[in-house]
Amino acid sequence: MAEYKKPTTKEEFDKNFKQKKPLMNDTEAYYEASRCLFCYDAPCIQACPTHIDIPLFIKQIHTDNITGSSKTIFDANWLGNACGIVCPTGVLCEGACVYNLQDVPPVQIGRLQNYATNKTISADKIIFKVGESNGKKIAIIGAGPAGIACACEARTLGFDVDVFEAKSNPSGLMVHGIAPYKITNEEVLKEIDYLQNQLGFNIKYDSAINSKEELLKLENDYDAIFLGVGLGKTATLGLDGENKEGVIGAVEFIEELRMKHHKTQVPKKVVVIGGGNTAMDAASESARMGARKTVLAYRNSKEKMGAYGFEYDLAIGAGVDSLFNVSPIAIVGNGKVEGVKFAKTEMVDGRLQTNMNNTFIVRCDMVIKATGQAKQDGFYELIDNLEIDSKTRIVVDETTFQTSNSKYFAGGDAINGGAEVVNAAYDGKMAAQGIHQFLNN
Amino acid sequence: MIDLSVNFAGIKAPNPFWLASAPPTNSGYQIMKAFEAGWGGAVWKTLGVPVVNVSSRYGSVDYRNTRMMGFNNIELITDRPLADNLREIEEVKKYFPDHAVIASLMVESRKEWQQIIKDVENAGADGIELNFGCPHGMCERGMGSAVGQEPEVLKTIVEWVTEAANVPVITKLSPNISHITDPGLAAVEGGTDALSLINTIKSIVGIDLDSYAPYPVVDGKGSNGGYCGPAVKPIAMHMLKDLAQHPEISKVPISGIGGIETWRDVVEFILLGATSIQVCTAVMHYGFGIVREMEAGLRQFMEEKGYNTIYDFAGKALPNVTEWKHLNLKHQVIAEINQDKCIGCDLCYIACDDGAHQAISLPSDANNRIPSIIEENCVGCNLCSLVCPVEECITMVKTDDGTEHITWNERTLNDDVPVTFDDDRAGGKGHFVPKPSDALKVAKDK
Numbered sequence: 061m062a063e064y065k066k067p068t069t070k071e072e073f074d075k076n077f078k079q080k081k082p083l084m085n086d087t088e089a090y091y092e093a094s095r096c097l098f099c100y101d102a103p104c105i106q107a108c109p110t111h112i113d114i115p116l117f118i119k120q121i122h123t124d125n126i127t128g129s130s131k132t133i134f135d136a137n138w139l140g141n142a143c144g145i146v147c148p149t150g151v152l153c154e155g156a157c158v159y160n161l162q163d164v165p166p167v168q169i170g171r172l173q174n175y176a177t178n179k180t181i182s183a184d185k186i187i188f189k190v191g192e193s194n195g196k197k198i199a200i201i202g203a204g205p206a207g208i209a210c211a212c213e214a215r216t217l218g219f220d221v222d223v224f225e226a227k228s229n230p231s232g233l234m235v236h237g238i239a240p241y242k243i244t245n246e247e248v249l250k251e252i253d254y255l256q257n258q259l260g261f262n263i264k265y266d267s268a269i270n271s272k273e274e275l276l277k278l279e280n281d282y283d284a285i286f287l288g289v290g291l292g293k294t295a296t297l298g299l300d301g302e303n304k305e306g307v308i309g310a311v312e313f314i315e316e317l318r319m320k321h322h323k324t325q326v327p328k329k330v331v332v333i334g335g336g337n338t339a340m341d342a343a344s345e346s347a348r349m350g351a352r353k354t355v356l357a358y359r360n361s362k363e364k365m366g367a368y369g370f371e372y373d374l375a376i377g378a379g380v381d382s383l384f385n386v387s388p389i390a391i392v393g394n395g396k397v398e399g400v401k402f403a404k405t406e407m408v409d410g411r412l413q414t415n416m417n418n419t420f421i422v423r424c425d426m427v428i429k430a431t432g433q434a435k436q437d438g439f440y441e442l443i444d445n446l447e448i449d450s451k452t453r454i455v456v457d458e459t460t461f462q463t464s465n466s467k468y469f470a471g472g473d474a475i476n477g478g479a480e481v482v483n484a485a486y487d488g489k490m491a492a493q494g495i496h497q498f499l500n501n
Numbered sequence: 502m503i504d505l506s507v508n509f510a511g512i513k514a515p516n517p518f519w520l521a522s523a524p525p526t527n528s529g530y531q532i533m534k535a536f537e538a539g540w541g542g543a544v545w546k547t548l549g550v551p552v553v554n555v556s557s558r559y560g561s562v563d564y565r566n567t568r569m570m571g572f573n574n575i576e577l578i579t580d581r582p583l584a585d586n587l588r589e590i591e592e593v594k595k596y597f598p599d600h601a602v603i604a605s606l607m608v609e610s611r612k613e614w615q616q617i618i619k620d621v622e623n624a625g626a627d628g629i630e631l632n633f634g635c636p637h638g639m640c641e642r643g644m645g646s647a648v649g650q651e652p653e654v655l656k657t658i659v660e661w662v663t664e665a666a667n668v669p670v671i672t673k674l675s676p677n678i679s680h681i682t683d684p685g686l687a688a689v690e691g692g693t694d695a696l697s698l699i700n701t702i703k704s705i706v707g708i709d710l711d712s713y714a715p716y717p718v719v720d721g722k723g724s725n726g727g728y729c730g731p732a733v734k735p736i737a738m739h740m741l742k743d744l745a746q747h748p749e750i751s752k753v754p755i756s757g758i759g760g761i762e763t764w765r766d767v768v769e770f771i772l773l774g775a776t777s778i779q780v781c782t783a784v785m786h787y788g789f790g791i792v793r794e795m796e797a798g799l800r801q802f803m804e805e806k807g808y809n810t811i812y813d814f815a816g817k818a819l820p821n822v823t824e825w826k827h828l829n830l831k832h833q834v835i836a837e838i839n840q841d842k843c844i845g846c847d848l849c850y851i852a853c854d855d856g857a858h859q860a861i862s863l864p865s866d867a868n869n870r871i872p873s874i875i876e877e878n879c880v881g882c883n884l885c886s887l888v889c890p891v892e893e894c895i896t897m898v899k900t901d902d903g904t905e906h907i908t909w910n911e912r913t914l915n916d917d918v919p920v921t922f923d924d925d926r927a928g929g930k931g932h933f934v935p936k937p938s939d940a941l942k943v944a945k946d947k
Contacts, residue, residue: 094566097890100851103870122565158870161844162891 063379066326066350073322076348077240080374081145084168084175093122096167099158104169107156110137110486114153114169121176130180131187133173138209139485141181141251142234144173145243147482148337150370178247181254188258191218196499198492199224199282200261201269204232205481206472207288208252209488211261217496221261222282226268230256232290233473234481236315239341241348245318272442279467284495287454287463287470288488291433291478297333300390306397310334310342310430317345327425328352331400332380333388334430335365340375342428347378354380355422359387359405360412383422387414391427399423433478443468453477460494461487469495503803504810505796507541509777510669510695510754512628514601516541517767517811518792521758521779522605522630522673524576525789529589533596538789539796542601544697544779545590547578547632548617549607549644554580560706560716560726571733572782573706573726575717577638578607583617587624594625603671607632607644614658615665628668631659631693633684634675634700636727646700649675652687659691669694671756674740676733677703681740685750696744697756697779699737701727730782734760738773742822745774762791764798771811772818830912831905834881834897836860836874842894845870849885849895857884859935878933 067073084092096118104114113132120129133140149155149170157166180187198214200207203225211221229235234248256263269275278285294309296302310332317324326349332342335358346354356375358365362384365372376382386402393399404418435452447455447464454463454470461469471487473479505516519542520526520535527546535543554576562571579586593602604621606629608614618629633655635645648655655672663670672688674681676699688696703725705715715723737759744750757775761767762783770778783791799811808814838849850872853861860878864871874885886895912918919926 091566097846097848099845100847103845158844158846 063377064348064350067322067348070322073240076350077345079244080241081171081174083178084171089121089172089175092168092172093118095159096122097158103156103158104153104167107152108136109152109480109482110143110489112136112140112153112173114173117176118167118169118172121172126176126179127185127187129176130185133177134187137482137485138212138255138489139205139234139251139481141174141177142205142231142243142248143482143485144170144175144177145247146234146238147480148368148370151368152482177251181250184254184257186258188212188216188255190259191216193220194218196220196283197222197281198284198286198495199278200286200288201278202226202232202288202290202472203230203252203263203265204288204290204472204484205234206290206474206484206488206491207232207286208255209485210286210288210469210471210492211488212255212259213489213492214495215259215261217492219283219492219495223261223263224267224269224278225263225265228265230263230265232288236318237311237338238318238481239314239345240318240321241344270439275442283499285468286488286491286495287468287474288472288484289436289439289470290473292436293434294429295432295434297388297429297431299388301393301397302391304391304393304397305395306393306425307391307427307429310338310428311433313342313428314338314345317349322349324349326351329424330354330426330428331422331424332356332428332430333400334358334432335360335367336430336432337367337371339428339430340367340371342430343380344375344378346426346428347375347380351426353424355424356380356382357386357388357400357402357422358382358384361385361407389414389416389419392421397425397427400427433473436474451477456491457494459490460497461491462494462498466498502809503800505541505799507777507811509601509756510628510671512542512601512603512669512695513599514541514777515599516796517771517775517777518795519543519601519603519756519777519779520784521781522547522603522632523781523785524574525781525784527579527581529593532589532593532602535784535789535792536593536597536600539792540600540789542603542627542777544603544605544630545586545626547605547607547635548583548586548621549578550613551580551582552577552638555719557717557719562706562730562732569782569786570731571704571706571728572730572785573701573704573716573728575637575719575724575726578605578632578635583620587620590621590624590626594627601627603628603630605630605632605673607635607639609642609644611661614661618662618665622666622668626668628671628694629662629666630671630673630697631662632673632700633658634673634677634698634727636675636677636701636703637725646675646677646703649684649700650678652683655684656687656691659688659693663692663694671695671697673700673758674698675700676736676740676759681743682747682750685744685747689750689753693753695754695756696750697758698740698744699733699759701729702733702736704728729760731760731762734766738769741770741773741775742819745816745819746822762786764795764802767795767799768802768814769818771815773822774816774819776811776815826910826913827908829906829908831901831907833899833901835876835879835900836881836883836885837896837898838872838874838885839894839896840871842891843871844891844894846890847872848888848890852884852888857882859933861885875933880932 064076067076098115102115117129117132153169154166159166197220200223203223214221230252231248294311330346330351343356385405387405388400389403390401399421401421403414405414437452445465454475469491471491472484507517518540522544526543532543558576560573561569564570604626633649639645640647672693707716754776756777757770758779761780850861860875861872889895
C-alpha cells in the first residue's frame with residue numbers, strides 16, 4: 061500500500077522525507093536533559109563507540125552551558141552533530157540507558173547531542189584550537205567521516221593536513237549514502253564547514269587517488285597517509301539480466317536521491333533486494349518517492365535480517381511490503397526490467413537452500429540491489445605490504461590504527477567492512493593519535 | 502463525618518486553607534475568586550500607609566525541571582489607598598459572611614495602629630494579623646522584620662494592638678532570627694491571641710551574569726528579597742515545632758506558613774501543631790485551583806486515619822520530635838537492595854563511596870551493574886535509599902532485635918561517653934575505612 065504521493069516539488073519532498081529526529085527546541089531540551097540520572101560509570105558512555113561523556117554533556121545542557129556541552133561532545137567525536145542525528149542510538153547509547161530497565165523511555169541522548177552541537181555550530185562559536193605546528197604533513201584519502209575526524213584531530217596535534225576526495229562534496233556517505241529522512245545535506249555540510257573553518261585542513265575535491273604514481277607521490281610528500289576510502293560501488297550479483305535498464309545499486313540510488321531529491325525518477329513498482337539497513341533505507345525511500353508498490357525481498361527469514369528492527373519497522377511504516385525466504389535468480393524483461401524471478405529458499409540442516417522447483421516472478425519497473433558494496437581490493441593492491449583480511453578489510457593495529465605498511469593508517473568502512481558513521485569518527489580520531497605517536501618515536 | 506471547619510482563636514472559617522497576606526490577596530476581586538474556588542480564609546495584603554513599588558519584583562530558583570522551587574520578592578505592602586481596601590473588605594464580608602477575612606497590618610506609631618485597627622474592624626475584618634516579618638524594604642523603615650527581630654519592641658506593639666483591638670490578633674513572626682521562641686514568647690506575653698509563621702527569609706536567589714546584579718534586577722541593581730516557596734518548608738516546620746513545643750507559647754493557636762503546596766504539606770504542618778495553614782507561592786504559581794488537591798488529599802488522609810476534625814490529629818507528631826540526645830543509640834538499620842528492581846544506575850554506589858561510608862560494592866563482572874551492600878560497613882545512614890531513582894528498590898531494614906535502648910543522655914549520666922580525642926569509646930573506632938592510597942588505585946582502574 062502506497063502511503064506517499066510522488067513528490068514533485070522540494071516542499072513535497074521534504075514532507076515525504078520528514079526528519080525522523082527533528083531538532084529539539086530549548087524547552088524540550090531543558091526538560092529532557094533534566095531526566096538524566098547522571099549514572100556512575102554510565103552505561104551510555106560505554107555503549108558509545110566514541111565514549112562521549114554523555115551525562116556530563118546533558119548536565120551542561122541543563123545548566124545552560126551549551127558551548128561547554130558541545131566541547132564535551134566534540135572532544136570525543138568530531139562529528140558530534142551528525143552522529144547525534146544518524147547514530148542508531150536505540151542500539152547504542154539510548155539502548156544502554158538504565159531507564160530501559162525501568163520500562164521508562166530512555167533519555168533522548170541523540171537529539172540532545174544534536175541540540176547542543178547544532179546551537180554551537182549555528183552560532184559559529186570558536187571552540188577548537190589548532191595545535192602548534194610540528195612541521196609534519198599528513199595526507200588523507202577520502203573526506204568521509206573517518207577522514208574528516210582524522211583531519212580534525214591531526215590539526216589539533218599540529219600537523220598540516222591535505223584531504224584528497226574523489227567526489228565534489230565532503231563527508232562521504234553522510235551526504236551520499238544516508239537516507240534523507242535521517243539527515244539533510246545542509247546539516248552535514250554545515251558541520252564540516254564549521255570544523256574546517258576553525259581547524260584549517262585542506263580538502264582537494266575531484267581528486268581521486270587511483271594510481272601507483274599518485275600514491276608514490278603522496279608517500280614522498282607526506283609523513284603519513286590515512287586511508288579513509290570506505291567501500292566501493294554496489295557489488296554485482298551475477299544474475300541473469302542484471303545489466304538491464306532499471307537495475308541499480310542501492311548506494312547509487314541513494315546517492316542520486318541525496319543529490320537530485322524530488323527530481324529522482326522512481327517508477328511505479330520497485331523491488332529491493334537485501335536484508336540490511338541499506339536495503340531498508342532504499343525501500344523506504346522508494347515508497348516515499350511515491351512508488352505505488354515497493355517490495356523488499358530477502359533470501360532468509362525475517363529474524364535473520366541484518367537490519368535493525370526499527371529500520372525494518374520504518375520501511376514497513378512507509379508502506380513497503382516484504383517477501384522472506386526468496387532468492388533472486390534472474391532479472392526478466394525485454395531490454396528494460398519487467399520483473400524479478402525468485403526461487404523460494406528453505407533451511408535444510410542449518411543451511412539455506414534454494415528450491416529451483418518453486419519459482420515465481422514479481423513484476424516491477426525497477427530493481428534496487430542492496431546486497432553489499434564492492435571492496436576496494438584493486439586499490440589496495442597498489443600499496444606495498446598492505447595486509448588485507450579474508451573479507452577484504454584493511455588490517456590495522458587496534459589502538460594506533462596503523463596498517464602493516466608503517467606509512468599508512470586506516471579507519472572506517474575500509475577496516476570494518478561497513479559500519480556506522482560513529483565508528484568511522486572514532487577510527488579517524490584514534491588514527492591521528494596513532495600517527496602522532498608513531499612520528500614522535 | 503469529616504468536618505474541616507476551624508475556630509482559630511475565635512476566627513471561624515469553613516476550612517483551614519487560608520491565603521497568606523501577599524499578592525494573591527491584594528484585592529477583593531482575588532479574595533472572592535479564592536473563596537469561590539474553595540479557600541476558607543484570606544489574610545489581606547498588608548495594609549498601612551500605601552507604598553510605591555519597583556519593577557520587577559520577583560525572582561525564582563528553578564531546580565531540574567521544576568520552576569519556582571524557591572521564590573523571592575521585593576514587593577512591599579499594599580500600594581492601594583486604605584479606603585479602597587476597606588470598601589472591598591466590607592464587600593467581601595457581605596458575600597462571604599462565614600469565611601475568614603483577616604487584615605494584615607503594618608504601621609509605625611501607636612496612634613496609627615489604633616486608627617487602622619478601628620478602620621478594619623469597622624469594615625468587618627474577622628481578625629488582625631501583625632506583619633512583623635517583611636525582610637525587605639519595610640524593615641529599612643523600622644517596620645516588618647525590624648520589629649520581628651526585636652522581641653521587646655514587638656511585645657510593646659502587640660500590647661498597643663491588643664489594647665485597641667476587639668477582634669482576635671495574630672502575630673506573624675519573622676524567621677530571620679536565631680531563636681524563634683524569643684519573639685514568640687514576647688508576642689504571647691504582649692497578649693497576642695495567636696501566632697503565624699514563617700514570613701519570608703532574607704535572600705538573594707541569584708545573580709545575573711551579565712549585569713552582575715541580584716535577581717530581580719531593577720535597572721542594574723537589586724536588593725535582598727524575601728524567600729518562600731517549597732524550598733523553605735523544612736525551615737518553617739522546624740520553627741513551628743519550636744513554638745508548638747514551648748509550654749507558654751503553645752497556649753495560643755498557630756497558623757502554619759512556608760512552602761505549603763500539597764495536601765501532604767498541610768497534614769505535616771497540622772501534625773506539628775498548626776491549626777490553620779496559609780499559602781502564597783503555590784497560588785502565585787498555579788492559581789487558586791490548587792486548593793482542590795489540598796482539600797481532597799486532606800479529606801482522604803482523615804478518612805483513612807479515621808479523623809473527623811483536624812483537631813483530632815493536630816500536634817500528633819510533636820511528642821516524637823525530640824532532642825538528638827534522646828535517640829536510641831542501639832537502633833540499627835542496614836540498607837537492602839532489591840536486585841530485581843535495581844536498574845544499575847549505580848548512584849547508590851558512588852554516593853556511598855564518595856559521600857558516605859564505602860559500604861556498597863560493584864560486581865567485578867563489567868556486564869553486571871547491580872551493586873551490593875557490604876553489611877559490616879553499612880551504618881544505615883540512608884543516603885543510598887535517598888539517591889536511588891527506583892521506588893522501593895533500596896529499603897532500610899532493622900537489624901537490632903529491639904530489646905536494647907540507650908541514649909546519649911543516658912550514657913552521659915553513666916559516664917560512658919568518649920571524652921578524650923582518642924577515646925576507645927569513639928563510635929567509629931574499628932569501623933572500616935579504606936586506606937587513603939586506595940583512592941589512587943580506584944582512579945587508575947577507571
